[in-house]
Every structure is written in structure tokens, then in C-alpha cells.
Amino acid sequence: MDDVFRALSDSTRRSLLDELFKQDGQTLSALEARLPMTRFGVMKHLKVLEEAGLVVSRKKGREKLHFLNAVPIRLIHDRWVSKYAEPWVTALSDLKDELEKTMEKVYEIYIKTTPERLWEAITRTDLRAKYTFGLQTLSDYTPGSRHEARPPAPAGASRSDMPIIAEGENLEVDPPRRLVQSFRALWSDQAKAEGTSRVTWQIEPVGDSCRLTVTHDQMREGACEELYGGWPMVLSGLKTLLETGQLLTTPGSLAYMPDGPQSCI
Template sequence: MIAEMVDELSTTFKALSHPIRRQILDTLIHGPKSTGDLNEKFPEVTRYAVMKHLGMLESANLITIRREGRVRLNYLNAVPLREIYNRWVNKYEDQDANSLLTLKEKVEQSIGRKDQMENGLKQDSFQIEQEITIHAPREKVYEALTSDIDQWWAYRLSGDKKSTLSFEPKVGGRFIETWGNGEGALWGVVSYVKAPEEIRMNGLLGMRGAVNSAYTYQLEEKGDDTVLKLSHHAYGLIDPEWRAGHDQGWQELLGKFLKEYVETGKRPE
């Protein structure tokens, strides 16, 4: 496993070594772009060269590709960068200084304002695509996403109260947090399940207000590993900062907490 991690890091660093590839990633921070859009952004190189750069980024798992009709959309997948950060930076930083933007925190910062519409909320949508490679069989990853979710999903809506998370992997099943006396929160409801290949859900995902989310886990076998593909589409009254907050939140939840739990049994501190 150590040799595999070294190979992955080598591929990541190689992909980051070229300035055009770094510029492509900087562009994708603001949202997905078609291959044609990226080609226009770099008129100094040929379309073939841009495709080669995209191929290198895809092989390093730094971008994910989704197709809408004949259009190829390129999404930033920052999970490998998060793994580099966790390995060489995160462990040496003070925990308070290293607090990440979480799903709950980003929502609370916005919904606590007196007038949502006057403070930046607008009718909008965002889409997040991520891929995480986990060194474990697909069945084990699926079990962690469902039966074991209370062990690694660190974000809670209960505040100071101790809560429990449960996930029912069936159509109509609930992803729910409870903290006693009939109190709790519904994170989502399962709309499609095909164990151990795919789960689709709808719900607020910890947000409040006139907003909804649809999110999908797809699990694909890759040798002895599992590639977990996340698609998250949110729509409604949305703060412009929510996309970045959720993108980071998913990176931490799936790329760190879930991955470490499945591979080593480690739980979030």
C-alpha cells in the first residue's frame, strides 16, 4: 500500500509540474468548463496540447470528466491535493488554526443574517464532482457509507448535544441524525439504491431554507481498490460561498474521514 501511495503522489506532482496544467486547475476552481472553453483560454497552444494536458490531469485524478450530450465537461477534483495537505501540512498545524469550512458552518454563517436576499442569497445552483480512490473492496466501502456512517461522518447539526447518525440503504430510507427527546435532523432520503454500486439521495444535506440537494455515490471496482464518485447538485436560494464550502466539506468527509476509516479503521478526532 505504501508503494501505491508513493506512485499516486508521483503522478500528482508530475501533473502539477507544468504551468498550463496549474492554470487549468485554477480555472476549474470557479466551476466546470468544457474542453472547448479551456482550449480558447490557451490560444498559445494547440487543441491537441490542451487535450494532452487534460489527459495528464485526469490520470492524476485531479479532474473528473462528465459528458452532457456531445459536450465534455471538466471538473476540478481537489481530493489528491487534500491528501498532500493532510500528509505534510495538516498534522503540524494547530487544530484551531486549521479548522476547515464545514457544511454546517457555511450554512449557519448565511442563514443567521436578518435578511437573506439582501445579504447575497440568490436563486442559483451549483454542481460538485469528485472522485476518491480507496484501497479496499467495494463492499467494504459501501458498508461504511451506509451501516457505519456514524463512525466517520464528523459533521453534526446537534450543536453541543451528542448525536447518532443512521443510514437506511433502501428506497425511501432516511439518512438521519438524532439526539434524543424526538429531536433530530433529516439529512436526506434515498431515491435509488443498487448495492454495492450506487446510491442516490435527495434532501437538505444540512442546509436550511429554500434549497435542495441531489447527491449520488457511485462505486466502481479498480483492481483491489474502489473508486468512489460523488455528484452533488444543489439548487434554490444559495449563497455564492456555499459551493466552495461544500466542495471542501466533501473533500474532508470522503477524501479524509471515510478513506482513513475504511483503510485503517481510524475515526475522526
Template sequence: MDKVFKALADQTRRYLLDRLHEHNGQTLGELCRRLEMTRQSATQHLAVLEAANLVSTVRRGREKLHYLNPVPLNEIQERWIDKFERPRLRALSLVKQQAEKAEEAMADKPTFVYVIYIESTPEKVWHALTDADLTAEYWGHSNVSDWQVGSPWEHQRTDGSGTADAVGTVVESSPPTRLVTTWAAPDADATAEPSRVTFDIQPHGDIVRLTVTHENLADEAERTAVAGGWAAVLSNLKSLIETGSPLPQQPWLVPR
């Protein structure tokens, strides 16, 4: 094992193993053509690899062919990696596969993006998006949460009933520039993938560029519905921040 670690410690010897992995059974001349070194230096490196049993050789006439022997590398993996890391690596691999499946599923569903410019600061826009009393003024619902990652949030009616018409989880919270939440109906199937809303708040001088991205929508009909809803809510938000009052008429009640 010591000879194996010593052999692997040198970059040139690792390069030789890589080349044999790509194309096994090469002669010294073929290997030297890939290296900027003399045949004598390459021979010395190959001798170290042979001593570690990482390379074996076979004579074919006057030629000496070099072959990669993966057995010592497999022994290192079994001795130093597998028994310590296998459960964790399997768990990480499972997480990666699930994340990739979720991304593929979301990629197949409609996404709505809306951009609006507001004369304000990122801090004020963030406050308007997360303060329950302010959301009640321009949204007709109170968004209630502590806005910490992993916390639940509710889109509660303002009639005092405490009824939530939408619920979700805070996925990302980076005040005052980015907020990501999941959205679902309170009675939605627990196994169904919820939609996700991202608020990106970017300052541009004396104004703010607010981008709302609503992903993983069920179909085009739902995309059309949320498009009208977001346009109305964000217009009301802009009016409240810039003038101190929401629009004189609730925009989501205006016939389209």
C-alpha cells in the first residue's frame, strides 16, 4: 500500500495512468509521445508504477506493452473510502437524483415572469412583501410568516377568520434582495409538487427592479390566471409604495 501511495503522489505518474486508462497496452514510445520527457525519465516513472503493481507489462516481440492494473486502486477504495463514506455518498447521490428529477419536472411546466420598476429602496420593497399589515392593504390578504428558511407562511384572509387561501414554505430568504417560497392550496394533495415563487429585488439608482417568477404551474390555464393576478397585485404594491395608498379600485376586480 505504501508503494501505491508513493506512486500516486507524483503528477507525471498519475498522467501515465490516465493515458493507459484511455488506451491500454501502449509501448514506451507511445507513452513518451504524450509527455515532454526523455525515454529514460519515463522508464523510471513506469518502474515505480510497476513496483506498486499499478502497471503490468507484456512482451510482444521486441515491444514491451504497458497495461493498467486497477486492483491496487480498488483496494484503496475498499480500505479508505467505502467503509467510511459509502452511506453518505449514497445519500448525496439520492439527493442529487431527486433534485434533478424535480428540475426536469418543473422544466416541463409553465413559468410566469413579471418585471416591475418601483421608485423605492430594496429595504422598503422587501418590507412591503413580508409585512402582514402592508400586504393586507395592497393584496387583500395578509402574508404571515417569520420569513426564515424552512418556516411556513400563509396567505390569510383579512376578514378576521384567519382562513388561509394559500400556504407554503420559505425556501430562501436573503433580505432585502431575494425571497423564494412554495405556493399551494391548503387542501392540495400532499404528494403533488407545489408551485414556487421567487422575488428578486435589484436596486438601480433611485428605483428598484422587482422580478417575480412563478414556476411549476399546472398548465397554461393556471399560467393565464396567475398572470392577471400578479399584474394586479404588483401594480397595487407599486402605488402603495410610491404614493402611500393603493389604487382607488381593487385591480383584480377590473374586468379583463
């Protein structure tokens, strides 16, 4: 059982098992796309899991599929959890699952633009500020890099003097189609208490327009609305910017904007 405990001690390997639990029989490429690491790194972790008997691989045509094998974990359960303790363990496990439930919010909007222009509006600091309440989001948008949003600095001050309003890591970067980011809101004590969630931007061309789907997930069940409640305004502002060149001027949409409404592009 030492191999099983060693395999389970690593958070990345546990994540791989979680992915196979959600969808069994995945290829190396599919698993690689779900983790912020190289193909070689995923292969090394899969090898450890296979040696421990937690993952079984099978060839199907030209593909190699990976399957979760829960037997070693069940053997551990049977060895240390007696039939008398099992109801208590099950109840506590159910309680833990209930407390750790997550929720997701999905927003979809059609914008008359190209994928390249939409990607630019999402990743270019000056354009993004025009529909994200004036916040300046800075990042080089490479996998594993950091992104942070701050209010614009007034005259005589530097950007570093301004508080960070939101931050995170770029987990997947596939221009101009897909951007996955971890997200931590810092604009209030209530927002900070929610911890880190995830935001996925998915761009799909549809005729002469694009369908943009934003998924905000990995939030706890019952998370405060201020964590995700601004998305309709953000996406409406993005659509307004790209289709008209103007700023959205609804209440709150210019919260950090130093100047009033103006033509932008």
C-alpha cells in the first residue's frame, strides 16, 4: 500500500484522479489540457498512478485511454474502517461534500466582431479597462503567468501605489479561442473571504459574429453575489465597445474610470 499512499500524496495526481472520476477513459492529450503543466509532466504523474494500480491504461485503435481503478482505495477503506464505524464515516463524508459543494455561473453573449478583435479586447489593458469599470488589468497572458487589476493611478502617483482589486493566474491561454484564469476578488472583505475561483472565456465564430461564453465556476455553493454579479454589465460593456466604439454608462460601469464617457475605438 506504500505505492498507493505515495501516489495519493501529490495534489496533481489527485487532480488527475478527479478528472478520471468525472470522465473515465481519457487520452493523455485530454488530461494534459485540463492541467497547467507540460505533457511530459502529466506522463510522469500518470506513470506513478499506474504503478500504484490507481490508473489502468488500455489501447483503443491508435489511442491510449486511461481509466480510474478505485480498488486500491477501497482496500484501504476496508482495512481501517470497521463496519461499525462506516455509518459515521459516511455521514461525515456526506457533510464534508455538502459544505464543499461548488457552483458555477455561465454567461453567453453574441458580439458582431472577429475572434482576433474580441481576444484583443479581452487581453489589451487599455481596451479591457473600458468595460471593466475602469480597472487596469495587467498580464503577459502566457500559461502560468499572473494577472492583476488595479484602479488607474492619479497624476503624480505610480501604478504600484494603487490597491490590487483582483488577481489570479492564467491557467490556459489559446488565442484567439480560449482563456482560463484563476480569479481572486480583493475589493471587499466579503469578496476576499470567498477565496479563489475560476473564469473561462470561450470564443466561437458564428458567421460574421462571435459567441462569447464566460463560465465562472469553482465558487462555493451560496457564494456572495458581488463575486459574480457584475458579469452582465461587463459583457454588455464589451459588446457596446466592440460594436459601437462607445462606453457603457449604466450606474457602476464607470466606477474606477477617471474620465467620463468617451469614444474609445
